[in-house]
Amino acid sequence: MLKDKVAYITGGTKGIGLGIAKAMLDQGMKVAITSRNQTAADQTVKDLDDGAGNIIGIASDVRSMESEKSAVKQILDKWGKLDVVIANAGVGHFASIQDLTEQQWKEVIDINLTGVFNTTKSSLEALKNSKGYLITIASLAGTNFFAKGSAYNASKFGLVGFSQAVMMDVRQDDVKVTTIMPGSVSTYFNNHQPSETDAWKIQPEDIGKLVIDLITMPARSLPSKVEIRPSKPPKK
Numbered sequence: 277m278l279k280d281k282v283a284y285i286t287g288g289t290k291g292i293g294l295g296i297a298k299a300m301l302d303q304g305m306k307v308a309i310t311s312r313n314q315t316a317a318d319q320t321v322k323d324l325d326d327g328a329g330n331i332i333g334i335a336s337d338v339r340s341m342e343s344e345k346s347a348v349k350q351i352l353d354k355w356g357k358l359d360v361v362i363a364n365a366g367v368g369h370f371a372s373i374q375d376l377t378e379q380q381w382k383e384v385i386d387i388n389l390t391g392v393f394n395t396t397k398s399s400l401e402a403l404k405n406s407k408g409y410l411i412t413i414a415s416l417a418g419t420n421f422f423a424k425g426s427a428y429n430a431s432k433f434g435l436v437g438f439s440q441a442v443m444m445d446v447r448q449d450d451v452k453v454t455t456i457m458p459g460s461v462s463t464y465f466n467n468h469q470p471s472e473t474d475a476w477k478i479q480p481e482d483i484g485k486l487v488i489d490l491i492t493m494p495a496r497s498l499p500s501k502v503e504i505r506p507s508k509p510p511k512k
């Protein structure tokens with residue numbers, strides 16, 4: 277069902293984006309991943325390519341509309357269509373409002389919120405043509421606020437609202453939109469190093485499975501907002 281469908285994942289070099297890329301390749305999909313850095317994108321392609329040429333790596337910073345448009349053009353030039361877009365790239369800075377710098381605020385909002393706008397604007401026409409699917413990776417921090425989270429909470433609350441409004445805008449064009457809101461996932465987010473002590477957390481491949489489940493739902497049904505959390509976090 278998914279064989280030869282074409283996907284674009286922003287920020288697919290590690291963590292959740294990489295987990296989604298692997299799940300899609302396992303289904304026979306063609307996948308383009310991005311990174312801020314061409315060397316990191318090339319390394320991911322080297323790691324994942326089984327010789328079939330089903331993965332390409334593109335340097336694109338989601339903060340640049342021009343660069344996102346170029347990434348989508350490169351995918352269309354190579355594979356002729358775009359079926360699934362995963363707006364995943366994101367960062368976090370966590371500090372109380374007294375200590376949060378203007379630069380940290382801007383980086384979080386520019387990547388996590390404006391970056392998704394740039395990816396969405398750049399890919400929407402192609403998604404309308406394919407009757408495709410846009411998935412944004414928000415967070416439980418898009419509904420639960422916490423101390424030191426002002427920038428991250430603002431970006432993810434904003435992203436949840438953005439995604440739901442876009443869903444309403446495009447569903448009559450047969451484009452589906454879902455926002456996934458994960459709790460703790462074992463990734464490199466915020467300089468974390470995954471290790472065995474992360475065993476209780478959601479793993480990137482679990483989000484990969486969720487994405488495959490979403491994009492194989494019957495056309496008539498749309499889980500538009502999905503919260504996913506570790507089933508048994510350590511007791512506080």
Ligand SMILES: NC(=O)c1ccc[n+]([C@@H]2O[C@H](COP(=O)([O-])OP(=O)(O)OC[C@H]3O[C@@H](n4cnc5c(N)ncnc54)[C@H](OP(=O)(O)O)[C@@H]3O)[C@@H](O)[C@H]2O)c1
Pocket residue numbers: 286287288289290291292293310311312313316317336337338339364365366367387388391413414415416457458459460461462463464465466
């Ligand atoms: N980990 C969690 O617990 C968790 C929970 C809820 C939501 N999330 C969300 O999940 C998403 C992925 O995070 P992760 O946990 O997988 O973190 P990660 O392991 O640090 O991976 C982040 C990915 O985003 C890319 N990236 C960062 N800034 C970018 C930019 N400006 N342009 C293009 N790519 C960029 C990175 O690529 P390069 O470094 O190669 O550029 C990397 O591939 C984020 O939106 C995050 O907010 C994470």
